[in-house]
Amino acid sequence: MPKNMEILDKFFNPKGVAIIGASATEGKPGNVTLKNFIENKEKGILKAEIYPVNPKHKEILGLKCYKSVTDIPGSVDLAVVIVPAPFVPQVMEDCGKKGIKAAIIISAGFSEIGNVELENKVKEICERHGIRVIGPNGLGVFDAYTGVDTMFVPQYKEAEGKLMLATPRPDKGYITLISQSGAFGVAALDYMKGEGIGVSKFISYGNKMDVDEADLMEYLAKDPTTKAILIYVESIENGRRFMKAAKKVVKEKPIVVFKAGRTEAGSRAAASHTAALAGSDRVYDAAFKQCGVVRAETMEDFFDFGKALAMQPPAKGRNIAILTDGGGAGVMAADALEFLGLNVIQLSEETLEKFEQLKKNKILPPFAVYKNPIDLTGSADTRMYVESMKILMEDENVHGVVLIALHHPPLISFDLPEKIAEVIRNYDKPVVACDVGEAEMSKAFRKKFDSHDIPAYPSPERASRAMYALVKYGEYRRKVLEYE
Amino acid sequence: MPKNMEILDKFFNPKGVAIIGASATEGKPGNVTLKNFIENKEKGILKAEIYPVNPKHKEILGLKCYKSVTDIPGSVDLAVVIVPAPFVPQVMEDCGKKGIKAAIIISAGFSEIGNVELENKVKEICERHGIRVIGPNGLGVFDAYTGVDTMFVPQYKEAEGKLMLATPRPDKGYITLISQSGAFGVAALDYMKGEGIGVSKFISYGNKMDVDEADLMEYLAKDPTTKAILIYVESIENGRRFMKAAKKVVKEKPIVVFKAGRTEAGSRAAASHTAALAGSDRVYDAAFKQCGVVRAETMEDFFDFGKALAMQPPAKGRNIAILTDGGGAGVMAADALEFLGLNVIQLSEETLEKFEQLKKNKILPPFAVYKNPIDLTGSADTRMYVESMKILMEDENVHGVVLIALHHPPLISFDLPEKIAEVIRNYDKPVVACDVGEAEMSKAFRKKFDSHDIPAYPSPERASRAMYALVKYGEYRRKVLEYE
Numbered sequence: 001m002p003k004n005m006e007i008l009d010k011f012f013n014p015k016g017v018a019i020i021g022a023s024a025t026e027g028k029p030g031n032v033t034l035k036n037f038i039e040n041k042e043k044g045i046l047k048a049e050i051y052p053v054n055p056k057h058k059e060i061l062g063l064k065c066y067k068s069v070t071d072i073p074g075s076v077d078l079a080v081v082i083v084p085a086p087f088v089p090q091v092m093e094d095c096g097k098k099g100i101k102a103a104i105i106i107s108a109g110f111s112e113i114g115n116v117e118l119e120n121k122v123k124e125i126c127e128r129h130g131i132r133v134i135g136p137n138g139l140g141v142f143d144a145y146t147g148v149d150t151m152f153v154p155q156y157k158e159a160e161g162k163l164m165l166a167t168p169r170p171d172k173g174y175i176t177l178i179s180q181s182g183a184f185g186v187a188a189l190d191y192m193k194g195e196g197i198g199v200s201k202f203i204s205y206g207n208k209m210d211v212d213e214a215d216l217m218e219y220l221a222k223d224p225t226t227k228a229i230l231i232y233v234e235s236i237e238n239g240r241r242f243m244k245a246a247k248k249v250v251k252e253k254p255i256v257v258f259k260a261g262r263t264e265a266g267s268r269a270a271a272s273h274t275a276a277l278a279g280s281d282r283v284y285d286a287a288f289k290q291c292g293v294v295r296a297e298t299m300e301d302f303f304d305f306g307k308a309l310a311m312q313p314p315a316k317g318r319n320i321a322i323l324t325d326g327g328g329a330g331v332m333a334a335d336a337l338e339f340l341g342l343n344v345i346q347l348s349e350e351t352l353e354k355f356e357q358l359k360k361n362k363i364l365p366p367f368a369v370y371k372n373p374i375d376l377t378g379s380a381d382t383r384m385y386v387e388s389m390k391i392l393m394e395d396e397n398v399h400g401v402v403l404i405a406l407h408h409p410p411l412i413s414f415d416l417p418e419k420i421a422e423v424i425r426n427y428d429k430p431v432v433a434c435d436v437g438e439a440e441m442s443k444a445f446r447k448k449f450d451s452h453d454i455p456a457y458p459s460p461e462r463a464s465r466a467m468y469a470l471v472k473y474g475e476y477r478r479k480v481l482e483y484e
Numbered sequence: 485m486p487k488n489m490e491i492l493d494k495f496f497n498p499k500g501v502a503i504i505g506a507s508a509t510e511g512k513p514g515n516v517t518l519k520n521f522i523e524n525k526e527k528g529i530l531k532a533e534i535y536p537v538n539p540k541h542k543e544i545l546g547l548k549c550y551k552s553v554t555d556i557p558g559s560v561d562l563a564v565v566i567v568p569a570p571f572v573p574q575v576m577e578d579c580g581k582k583g584i585k586a587a588i589i590i591s592a593g594f595s596e597i598g599n600v601e602l603e604n605k606v607k608e609i610c611e612r613h614g615i616r617v618i619g620p621n622g623l624g625v626f627d628a629y630t631g632v633d634t635m636f637v638p639q640y641k642e643a644e645g646k647l648m649l650a651t652p653r654p655d656k657g658y659i660t661l662i663s664q665s666g667a668f669g670v671a672a673l674d675y676m677k678g679e680g681i682g683v684s685k686f687i688s689y690g691n692k693m694d695v696d697e698a699d700l701m702e703y704l705a706k707d708p709t710t711k712a713i714l715i716y717v718e719s720i721e722n723g724r725r726f727m728k729a730a731k732k733v734v735k736e737k738p739i740v741v742f743k744a745g746r747t748e749a750g751s752r753a754a755a756s757h758t759a760a761l762a763g764s765d766r767v768y769d770a771a772f773k774q775c776g777v778v779r780a781e782t783m784e785d786f787f788d789f790g791k792a793l794a795m796q797p798p799a800k801g802r803n804i805a806i807l808t809d810g811g812g813a814g815v816m817a818a819d820a821l822e823f824l825g826l827n828v829i830q831l832s833e834e835t836l837e838k839f840e841q842l843k844k845n846k847i848l849p850p851f852a853v854y855k856n857p858i859d860l861t862g863s864a865d866t867r868m869y870v871e872s873m874k875i876l877m878e879d880e881n882v883h884g885v886v887l888i889a890l891h892h893p894p895l896i897s898f899d900l901p902e903k904i905a906e907v908i909r910n911y912d913k914p915v916v917a918c919d920v921g922e923a924e925m926s927k928a929f930r931k932k933f934d935s936h937d938i939p940a941y942p943s944p945e946r947a948s949r950a951m952y953a954l955v956k957y958g959e960y961r962r963k964v965l966e967y968e
Contacts, residue, residue, distance in 0.1 A: 113851060153892060153894075157891070157894075157925060159897075159898035159925060159928065160898055164924045164925040164928060165923050165924040165925060166891060166892060166923075166924075166925040166926075167892050168923040168924075180812075181810070181811060181812035182862075183809070183810035183811065183812055183813070183862055183890060183892065183893075184810060184812035184813060184920075186890075186892045187810065187813070187890055187892065187920035187921055188920075190892070190920065190921030190922065190923050190926055191920055191921050191922050191926075191942070192922075193921075193922065193923045194921060194922020194923040194926065194927070195922050232812070234812065234815065260812060260815040260816050260819055261815050261819065262819045262823075263818065263819045263822035263823060264822065265818040265819070265821065265822040265828035265856075266815050266816075266818040266819035266822060267815075268818070268855070269806075269811075269814050269815045269818040269828075269855075269856075269857050269859075270811075270815045298816070298820070298943065298945040299816060299920070299943040299944065299945060300943055300945065300946070322753075325667070326665070326667035326668060326671065327665060327667065327753075327754075328664075328665035328667055328668035328716070328718065328744060329667070329668060329671070330753050331718065331744040331745050331750050331753045331754045332744050332750075332782070332783060334747065334749040334750040334752070334753040335744055335745065335746045335747045335749070335750035336782070337749065338747035338748065338749040338750060339746075339747060344749035344753075367597060371752070371753075372749075372753075373753050375753075378666075378667055406667060406670075406671055407641070407650060408637060408650060408651050408667065408670045408671065408674070409667075410637075410638075410641075413643075414643035414644055436668075436671035436672070436674065436675055436783070437671055437674030437675050437677075437678060438674065438675050438676075438677065438678020438679050439649050439650075439652040439674050439677045439678040440648045440649040440650075440652075441641060441643060441648040441649060441650040442650075442674055442675075442678065443678070444643065444648060458675070459782065459783040459784050460783065461782040461783060461784065462784070
């Protein structure tokens with residue numbers, strides 16, 4: 001691992017962590033964070049030694065507490081800093097003395113409230129000591145695999161006399177989320193937990209004094225548990241660096257960027273939120289295209305795209321087939337795909353002949369429609385789906401399949417997702433699924449598709465948009481590889 | 485009630501119902517339907533007498549069974565017909581003799597499979613006897629208030645060794661859904677049940693041999709439990725009649741139409757699905773605008789719009805304010821609103837002065853931003869929301885408010901929805917809400933907003949689109965009233 005990457009790795013795989021500003025007071029950020037680490041260590045997820053630092057205590061939560069990092073006898077490779085802003089410079093000097101090279105500064109009260117001078121001072125100290133910094137004024141890092149969790153927002157909140165899961169940590173998975181906005185980051189984790197979308201890492205870098213998207217993308221390109229990188233930004237300061245890094249990374253894994261502040265009103269709002277000049281949206285748009293980044297236009301797209309790209313291969317072209325048991329839903333998907341510029345192609349004579357053969361063999365009912373969309377109707381059963389899917393996988397002129405499997409028809413069985421997964425396993429062709437409904441079985445059915453790495457969506461349009469992301473990533477990637 | 489409306493009323497408020505084709509075999513449509521009626525009668529929802537009709541049985545499910553409707557001693561005002569297609573003509577003759585004026589024909593096997601002649605024969609018989617028909621080849625009627633439920637799809641389905649809720653009936657509410665596609669209708673009810681969107685009536689008219697959208701809209705205009713009418717269609721045969729009816733109805737209540745088959749691929753798909761010529765989409769678009777119907781472009785919009793229109797008044801103009809505790813989410817809403825052509829206005833001097841006063845009085849923190857979006861930041865509490873909302877309600881230049889209340893900040897309390905509801909109660913100005921997340925508290929928070937008739941959405945963009953529907957309906961309604 002190159003030196004620079006080695007240091008970044010400390011943020012996610014530390015051996016010794018100092019919690020500077022650890023607190024004994026329930027609910028305080030320094031208390032919540034320390035607890036996160038202790039709990040993850042007890043669960044066996046975190047392997048690092050934990051060192052609380054606070055001059056006012058000898059012990060916190062059963063751990064020996066140190067006056068300063070310099071007093072810690074063992075080696076420390078990651079500092080989590082949660083002290084009031086004015087104390088941060090001294091703390092960073094101490095970290096430098098201790099030889100720490102990675103620090104997550106959670107503390108707020110810097111450039112975001114106009115305190116530019118203090119931030120510059122901290123920056124100078126860190127540069128002098130060669131310390132890489134995530135923050136300040138962010139939530140820091142959550143790593144589902146290594147147990148690093150600096151998120152100081154308590155998981156539970158009281159409501160109507162009971163504790164409710166308010167700020168959940170998502171399950172282990174293959175998406176890494178980078179967010180410039182802490183609030184949006186928290187909301188995003190909440191969304192992903194509820195939707196069952198697994199996460200590898202979450203990074204909220206706040207004012208991004210040092211470590212930025214480009215650094216993180218380069219690191220994540222080599223991260224085995226990251227299959228798709230999602231970035232929420234309101235501004236990108238060093239566009240050239242971002243593009244250079246993205247171009248390199250998208251050859252290996254997909255990047256989805258959600259950059260809010262696209263309209264005049266939006267960028268006015270973004271400017272007062274982050275004090276960063278949002279820049280012309282068209283420039284951003286062109287730049288993202290050029291470096292192969294898939295852009296999401298809404299929050300929903302952002303996660304939907306991420307889920308598809310983490311689970312399925314990119315498409316080799318724009319020709320899409322729709323396989324459905326609901327005529328209406330098929331029409332909706334056809335509309336959505338065509339609006340997005342994808343082709344709901346007429347199937348080849350050869351393929352049509354194969355479907356006709358299925359009818360002759362009484363596998364498909366006589367009233368099934370095998371134009372594209374292929375409508376198996378309410379009489380659909382699992383075998384019909386399997387046999388139809390085989391035909392579509394074999395057709396080289398079909399580059400992806402939107403599979404609509406409404407669970408309501410009587411013969412649709414709950415093992416459909418695994419049967420489909422068996423068929424598509426041998427092909428390098430993306431499939432996305434859709435079942436409409438929000439009651440028990442519909443949710444369970446979509447979850448089952450997800451568990452077989454077939455991303456499932458609750459509407460034909462959202463499934464179609466997910467396919468669009470797979471097509472776009474395929475196109476961008478081919479272009480980037482071509483110009484090598 | 486005019487004669488015509490009186491007959492339509494029998495479909496939803498019958499006094500005597502004949503289930504023609506009632507079956508003793510578990511799971512068969514004639515069995516499921518009969519059970520629905522019996523259960524609803526036992527629950528006290530259904531007031532009508534139930535008469536099973538089947539020449540092969542003397543009793544089904546404990547009820548005396550009749551050879552023919554003509555044998556029923558009591559009066560019957562609604563027939564539910566579930567016999568095989570070839571028997572339908574004779575059954576309708578019998579209904580005519582019995583003096584029945586309303587029939588729901590569930591049976592399939594008519595024009596949808598090319599059996600036009602048989603359908604015409606049934607039509608002739610019904611016209612001769614003055615029987616109004618919903619169907620054939622549809623799911624018929626579900627009424628959450630009166631217990632009419634001809635949906636023959638069983639509610640539960642086996643999966644992994646247990647019964648799962650697969651085709652739920654939604655709760656009582658104020659949306660009535662009309663669907664040309666039965667499959668989409670079932671999926672829609674599933675969605676609404678899970679999302680907690682209440683329903684008044686659901687009508688699936690299949691081949692719409694007789695009763696169509698225009699009839700139903702006119703009837704629903706006077707229905708006290710219908711506050712918004714949602715129509716899913718793939719084709720409208722009599723455009724002029726539709727427009728005339730819609731123009732009249734939208735003065736009293738909103739209509740949302742979701743017409744799939746908008747693109748070439750989509751309308752090709754629709755044509756093979758319903759055997760109906762889809763017609764040019766632009767013509768439809770112009771017609772909907774002219775008669776004041778709000779058009780939904782996706783499934784998600786369809787329900788989101790319906791929920792907003794059933795709960796909130798139309799907006800009096802396009803000027804929208806955003807009130808938020810998350811800067812990023814505020815930016816997303818600003819982008820979405822501006823893309824939709826709404827105005828994220830600069831607030832008036834007077835209003836800005838009022839916000840400044842809140843800061844002076846230490847109700848708002850010094851770092852809150854009261855440009856539009858008004859960003860209360862992560863320090864937001866319930867009082868800040870309440871006081872800010874009062875100011876926005878008083879400002880006549882603000883026509884609607886997108887209220888983003890992420891529940892994660894520590895001081896956001898669970899009674900926020902009711903406190904906001906108290907403030908806005910006295911104003912005729914729409915408010916839509918948003919909280920992002922899919923875990924426990926987020927869902928409960930949105931549900932709480934909904935229960936106070938403030939429609940809540942899981943993303944800033946969806947909340948913004950819901951506001952767009954309220955603006956559009958306001959504009960259309962004013963125009964229709966103007967040209968009276």
